[in-house]
């Protein structure tokens with residue numbers, strides 16, 4: 156985005172010198188002669204310098220005052236006849252600078268430099284404010300299970316998709332460092348991964364971590380796992396902690412896909428999470444392992460964060476959910492139905508089912524899980540009834 160330069164005058168006043176000086180610095184001057192257009196412009200654009208040429212027909216000082224109060228972000232330069240009285244009036248009207256009708260090249264050049272500095276400073280301030288502003292209602296959610304192939308990656312990717320549909324800025328952190336395949340589940344071919352970010356060493360916090368993420372066209376951003384399994388040794392728990400911290404500056408929700416094996420990296424993810432979604436299937440070995448895992452988390456004081464998810468819930472023939480809860484010693488927080496063809500086709504094609512098939516039962520349940528995590532209830536917010544709406548209007 157470049158800086159905008161506007162010139163407002165109700166006449167066809169000549170401003171060759173100004174145009175020339177701006178061109179030298181690769182700027183273009185937009186000339187406006189209608190007030191409506193001027194107001195439209197300053198309303199929608201930031202980084203604007205507006206030069207108003209005083210005239211006997213309208214009150215330039217009044218216009219300047221009105222604009223500086225309504226749109227304090229614009230840098231207003233009043234172009235005025237050569238006398239002191241006018242200069243004082245211009246300052247009182249809130250002009251950022253003045254320039255005489257008789258201004259020469261040097262005067263114009265210094266006015267442009269002054270305006271540039273002001274706009275640069277303002278932009279930096281805006282960036283700092285943006286970065287420092289705490290993101291409200293922020294969540295870090297880890298998805299884990301005690302054995303491989305339980306549905307961690309497809310749940311991670313689809314839950315992230317469902318959260319973007321709920322309007323949350325969402326990133327997936329693939330912390331299955333050795334064999335992470337979240338990129339494949341979204342048909343993304345990342346150029347950079349967490350490995351490249353870590354290689355930046357101490358400088359990395361000065362870089363924008365977002366530049367290392369790959370964006371899915373529907374909204375989810377992904378910090379991919381390293382492209383080769385042997386790179387895993389380079390990724391430490393401290394790196395993961397820092398990555399989560401940096402992502403929290405940008406994203407509202409960070410969903411972490413973890414590996415099945417308990418490792419330092421995985422424990423760091425769990426520590427830094429607000430919620431741990433523990434997936435289990437309804438089979439005796441799976442539930443027994445889940446119970447063991449829950450006991451381990453209890454000793455680490457992490458059990459509070461656990462939300463038990465019954466994945467692949469079968470309509471017929473599966474273990475009774477009450478029995479799963481009793482054996483695991485933990486209530487089931489949410490159930491996701493068994494829809495193997497849908498999940499497998501989604502993985503095969505690299506299209507999260509929540510995006511590709513939002514009406515399927517599993518997609519609807521995933522949307523419900525996203526809402527429950529965000530609001531405590533899986534129900535969608537009720538739309539106001541049409542009748543009530545038309546009455547109100």
Ligand SMILES: Nc1ncnc2c1ncn2[C@@H]1O[C@H](COP(=O)(O)OP(=O)(O)OP(=O)(O)O)[C@@H](O)[C@H]1O
Pocket residue numbers: 300302303304305306307308309310331415466467468491492493494495496498499502517
């Ligand atoms: N809700 C579901 N319904 C039916 N099948 C499912 C469901 N969730 C997962 N699966 C099955 O489990 C398989 C593995 O899923 P996924 O890759 O997401 O698991 P994972 O835990 O990440 O595995 P890995 O240990 O390889 O990382 C899928 O190919 C699919 O067949």
Ligand SMILES: [Mg+2]
Pocket residue numbers: 307308309331336
């Ligand atoms: Mg996986």
